[in-house]
Amino acid sequence: MLPAGQPKFKRRKADRPDEIVAAAMDVFAEKGFAAARLDDIAARAGVSKGALYLYFATKEDIFRAVIEQGVAPNLGRLQTALAEHDAAFPDLLRAFATIVSSIATDSPVGGIIKMVIGESRNFPELARTWRERLVEPALGVMSGAIAAAQARGELRAGDPRHCAISLVSPMLLGVIWRETFVPVGAEPLDIPTLAQQHVELWLRGMRPDAGAAA
Amino acid sequence: MLPAGQPKFKRRKADRPDEIVAAAMDVFAEKGFAAARLDDIAARAGVSKGALYLYFATKEDIFRAVIEQGVAPNLGRLQTALAEHDAAFPDLLRAFATIVSSIATDSPVGGIIKMVIGESRNFPELARTWRERLVEPALGVMSGAIAAAQARGELRAGDPRHCAISLVSPMLLGVIWRETFVPVGAEPLDIPTLAQQHVELWLRGMRPDAGAAA
DNA sequence: GTTTAATAACTGACCAGTCAGTTATTTATG
DNA sequence: CATAAATAACTGACTGGTCAGTTATTAAAC
Helix, strand or coil: CCCCCCCCCCCCCCCHHHHHHHHHHHHHHHHCCCCCCHHHHHHHHCCCHHHHHHHCCCHHHHHHHHHHHHHHHHHHHHHHHHHCCCCCHHHHHHHHHHHHHHHHHHCCHHHHHHHHHHCCCCCHHHHHHHHHHHHHHHHHHHHHHHHHHHHCCCCCCCCHHHHHHHHHHHHHHHHHHHHHCHHHCCCCCCHHHHHHHHHHHHHHHHCCCCCCCC | CCCCCCCCCCCCCCCHHHHHHHHHHHHHHHHCCCCCCHHHHHHHCCCCHHHHHHHCCCHHHHHHHHHHHHHHHHHHHHHHHHHCCCCCHHHHHHHHHHHHHHHHHHCCHHHHHHHHHHCCCCCHHHHHHHHHHHHHHHHHHHHHHHHHHHHCCCCCCCCHHHHHHHHHHHHHHHHHHHHHCHHHCCCCCCHHHHHHHHHHHHHHHHCCCCCCCC
């Protein structure tokens, strides 16, 4: 009856928040916001439910923290990727596709995207945050680069924003596919291959006519 | 106090189910499954909560009916669209894009897609149904048509499934954009224009090399 | 007057959030 | 070094509200 050796908990104030957010990420990604129980999150974080409230005021706050934490690292990687700006446009794009597919493949963005989409009406601020901090910057950088390449005559005309969407949408769809249909028996998409094939298609489709003047 | 003329309700057994599903579609699309209250659905359908249970056994059944009803009409329209198969491939594709964007623009698929994505883990059968009855048939028809065109030498080589995804993903993303970011202040995407521009890009990107033999 | 669509008051399960108490850890004291 | 007093991280049983689903009752329809 008496706990022989091990103590029944450790005091680890510094590590708890991150551990809780990580556990919450898993549970939220699996169940969605409403169906996720705080008891589950606590259990997965190796902590009691009460302890959650030592670090977060409400369930919504935990959710916010999860979504927030999903923004920063990806934004960082994208910016880093696009900082190496000196490559020729096609090669830049190929590198970009590689990075996006690696993010898509081995980070939990998938689950987060799902939640941002699914809970956008219930948590408008989250959709706003995600758009302002991740989607718009990324789209902005990309359409900027596209517009510049168009100005240099490397790409043909066309609304740069639409072009950027044409470019990234298959990768995003691949992530959504993995989250939605693969758990239900669908063949996984080979996102890196898909991305590569699509980038080449896009580059050919955006190549200016041979005879056109710059 | 006494209801002078009008009766307090009408008995309309035949019409109720559709009205309930329509009301539920709105509420589910706005709130998601868990956050949607049956009282709200009932109120919007002009009926008491108890009446829902005359036609559906559980909340999940209502949800299933909503998602089911989202499948059929779209499947129908797509099949009809692709039945007119005699046009040349590029024109067929342009017509297809027009139809897809009109579906995207003025049908409630957006809300349904959101729910299928968001609740796929909690309702695996729904994701399965959607995939089996809508996504796979559509993808199948499209990649079949693409493969045929490739065999005829009208399109260059490349995994037909990936090609099909490259083709439709911007439209899908447009719908998701509208559902997720527009309610939060984002500029709406012009889906028809996006679709048109993308189809042309895709056709150019898939055009075989001029010198290549058939 | 019989049938049954429809209502509205009700029940019970579930779960976010609370808090009184417990235990690990730190700090003061001999 | 002990060891006792103080602190704060942590626990888990409890509660209050919400809401899916039930049921006793009413009233429309024929």
